Amino acid sequence: MAATTTEEEDASELKLGADFEKAKCLMNSEVAVILERKYEQLQQLPDPANQVSQVFEKSLQYVKRFSRYQNPNAVKQVREVLSRNQLAEFEVCVIGNLCPDTLEEAKALVPSLAKRSKSDDDEDGITDEKIEQMLADLATIKKFE
Amino acid sequence: MFFHIVLERKIQLHPRHFGPHLRDKLIAKVIQEVEGTCSGRHGFVVAVTNVSDVGKGLIRDGTGFVTFPVKYDCVVFRPFRGEILESVVTMVNKMGFFAEAGPVQIFVSNHLIPDDMEFQSGDVPCYATSDGLVKIQKDSEVRLKIVGTRVDVTEIFCIGTIKDDFLGLIGDPTAGG
Numbered sequence: 661m662a663a664t665t666t667e668e669e670d671a672s673e674l675k676l677g678a679d680f681e682k683a684k685c686l687m688n689s690e691v692a693v694i695l696e697r698k699y700e701q702l703q704q705l706p707d708p709a710n711q712v713s714q715v716f717e718k719s720l721q722y723v724k725r726f727s728r729y730q731n732p733n734a735v736k737q738v739r740e741v742l743s744r745n746q747l748a749e750f751e752v753c754v755i756g757n758l759c760p761d762t763l764e765e766a767k768a769l770v771p772s773l774a775k776r777s778k779s780d781d782d783e784d785g786i787t788d789e790k791i792e793q794m795l796a797d798l799a800t801i802k803k804f805e
Numbered sequence: 806m807f808f809h810i811v812l813e814r815k816i817q818l819h820p821r822h823f824g825p826h827l828r829d830k831l832i833a834k835v836i837q838e839v840e841g842t843c844s845g846r847h848g849f850v851v852a853v854t855n856v857s858d859v860g861k862g863l864i865r866d867g868t869g870f871v872t873f874p875v876k877y878d879c880v881v882f883r884p885f886r887g888e889i890l891e892s893v894v895t896m897v898n899k900m901g902f903f904a905e906a907g908p909v910q911i912f913v914s915n916h917l918i919p920d921d922m923e924f925q926s927g928d929v930p931c932y933a934t935s936d937g938l939v940k941i942q943k944d945s946e947v948r949l950k951i952v953g954t955r956v957d958v959t960e961i962f963c964i965g966t967i968k969d970d971f972l973g974l975i976g977d978p979t980a981g982g
C-alpha cells in the first residue's frame with residue numbers, strides 16, 4: 661500500500677513533499693546533542709514509567725555512532741560554515757552527515773549541488789571553488805575539535 | 806534524515822487531571838502518545854522537544870473528557886527516496902542484506918550490490934570481493950542510497966543500493982570513482 665505522495669518525492673532533486681519542504685533538517689551530530697540531553701533528563705526522574713521508546717533508543721545509538729562532530733561547539737561551527745553558502749537545509753545536513761572529502765564526492769552525494777554549480781556564472785551563488793572552500797573549512801573544524 | 810517539525814494533535818484528558826498541573830499532565834500525555842510512533846506521512850517520532858501551544862479545550866458530550874488541540878515540536882526521522890545515508894548491517898543472506906539507520910530498516914538486494922562482490926556463506930555470512938579486501942558482514946558500516954520506500958500507515962520500510970559512486974563499505978580503501 662504505497663502512498664501516492666512517495667511517487668513525487670526525490671531527495672536528489674530536493675523534492676521532499678509539502679510537509680517537509682520547509683521543515684528544519686537536523687544533522688546527526690545535532691540530533692545526538694538533543695537526544696543525549698533528553699536521555700540524561702529522563703535518567704534523573706525516579707519514575708520507572710518513563711521508559712524510552714525503541715525508536716528513541718535506536719535513534720540515539722545511530723546518531724552516536726555516526727555523528728562526525730562530538731563537541732557541541734564544533735557542531736555549531738559546522739552549521740555556520742554550511743549556512744554561509746546558499747544551500748538548502750537538506751543539502752546542508754547531507755554534507756554535515758557524510759563529510760565528503762573531495763569536490764567530486766560532494767557532487768555525487770548531493771546531486772542537486774552538482775546541477776547548480778555547473779554554471780560558473782555565479783548566478784545562484786554556488787561555484788566549485790566555494791564548495792571546495794567549504795569542505796576545507798569543515799576539515800579544519802574536524803581537526804581542531 | 807532527521808527533521809525538527811511542528812505537529813498538532815488532539816489530546817483527550819480525564820477531568821480528574823484538571824487543576825494546577827493541567828499543562829504538565831497534557832505534556833506528559835503528548836509524549837506518551839506520540840513518542841516512538843511512526844506514520845507514513847511524518848516518519849518516526851523520535852522525541853518531543855517542546856509543547857508550544859495548547860488550544861482551548863472542548864468538553865465531549867456525555868463523557869466529561871476534554872479534548873485539547875496541542876501543538877508540539879518534535880524530532881522525526883523520515884527517509885526519502887534518493888537520500889544517501891549511513892547504516893549498520895544487521896543481517897546478511899544470499900538474497901542481499903538488511904541494514905538499519907536509526908529506527909528504519911533498509912534492504913539491499915544482491916542485484917543492487919556491485920557485481921564484483923560475491924556472497925560467501927559460513928560462520929559469518931558476508932559479501933566480499935574476490936581479493937577479500939572489501940567485506941560486508943554483520944555490524945559493518947555501509948553508506949547507501951535509498952531507491953524506494955514502502956510506506957504503511959504505521960511503518961516505513963526502505964530498499965537501498967550500494968551500486969553507485971562513493972557508496973558501499975565505509976572506510977573502504979578501494980571505494981570512490
